[in-house]
Amino acid sequence: GIQVEQSPPDLILQEGANSTLRCNFSDSVNNLQWFHQNPWGQLINLFYIPSGTKQNGRLSATTVATERYSLLYISSSQTTDSGVYFCAVVNSNTGKLIFGQGTTLQVKP
């Protein structure tokens, strides 16, 4: 099956810093989602991005499907950005998501 790897596993930033999270996947996929999991466990949708670049406020994402990776950029980080960030690739037939192990982000004031 498809393997999804995220890096780095842990990241500590000072408030105001920028960061890049990476997601590599082992086979071609039709789609990819980025999530932020808050401390209560809720998965919040950030991006649904099969290819190209999308932006939403301080966050943006780029997927290069032909090279099997996606990047999540966080600019001017805030303490509320802390949490775990997951990427998940979509099985094109069933729609089920295959998740990476996540990147745990801590933003210090």
Next chain:
Amino acid sequence: DTGVSQDPRHKITKRGQNVTFRCDPISEHNRLYWYRQTLGQGPEFLTYFQNEAQLEKSRLLSDRFSAERPKGSFSTLEIQRTEQGDSAMYLCASSAMRGRPVEQYFGPGTRLTVT
């Protein structure tokens, strides 16, 4: 609130007891997914429904687990004879199906603790 809802949010049970969780998807979504997440891991797929039909079950779903979506709306996940290894967050997600799967939206999860 028209998002995905799950009930209960927390469940503590003793080993050997049966538990049942409920998921109410976004109303116009015909696909419903169950995932399980253990500490420090990403969610793992358990099973999914298109309308009332259960189309796939993961090998993670042992015979103690059963899921239903009787009228194609809400779904239930039952675990019989719970074991300590069943302790996890159980997540439900829904999506539309328009020729191909589209974006999934998750509920808040049910956190199960088996003592």
